[in-house]
Amino acid sequence: MYELRVTRIRDLLLTALACTALGWVLANSLYGSLPAVHLLVGLPLLVLALAEVGLGGYLRRRIAHREIGSGLHETHPITVARSAVLAKASAWVGVFTAGLWAGLLIYLVPESSRLHAAEADLPGVIIGLIVGALLAAAAVWLERGCVTPPQSTLDGAG
Secondary structure, three states: OOOOOOOOHHHHHHHHHHHHHHHHHHHHHHHHHOOOOOOOOOHHHHHHHHHHHHHHHHHHHHHHOOOEOOOOOOEOHHHHHHHHHHHHHHHHHHHHHHHHHHHHHHHHHHHOOOOHHHHHHHHHHHHHHHHHHHHHHHHHHHHHHOOOOOHHHHOOOO
16 A cells, blocks of 8 residues: 655755756746736635645644544544645645746846846746745645644554
C-alpha cells in the first residue's frame, strides 16, 4: 500500500528555482507575444490559498479534539485524506506559478526602464509571485495539519 508522505520543503524550493529559470527563458524568448499581465491575475490562487488556510484551521481543531471518525458529529478520515491530497497538489501549483512569475519578474525589472509594457506588467507579476508563494505556504500548512498523532496517542495510551 502507498503511504502518503509529507511534501518536503527542499523539493518545493528546488522546483521553484527550476521554474524561475524556465520563466526567465520563456520571458526572454516570448515576451513580445505574451498578453498583458492584469493586476488581478493571481486572484483565483488567492481564493484557493484562503480556503486552504480556513480548512487547515478547521481540521487542526478537529484533530486536536479527537473529532475524526465516522460518527455523526465527526469529520470523516477520508475528508482529511482528500484535504492532504489537495494540499499536496496546491503546494506544487503554488511553487510552479511563483517560480514562473519570479522568472518573468527577473526579466521585466531591467526591461521596465526601456519598455512601457514591461513597466505596466510589473504590478501584476509581483502580485502573481506573492500569491503563488502564499498558496504554497497555505498548502504546506494545510498538509502539515492533516497529519494525525500516532494511534497510541489517540487511544490515550501514549
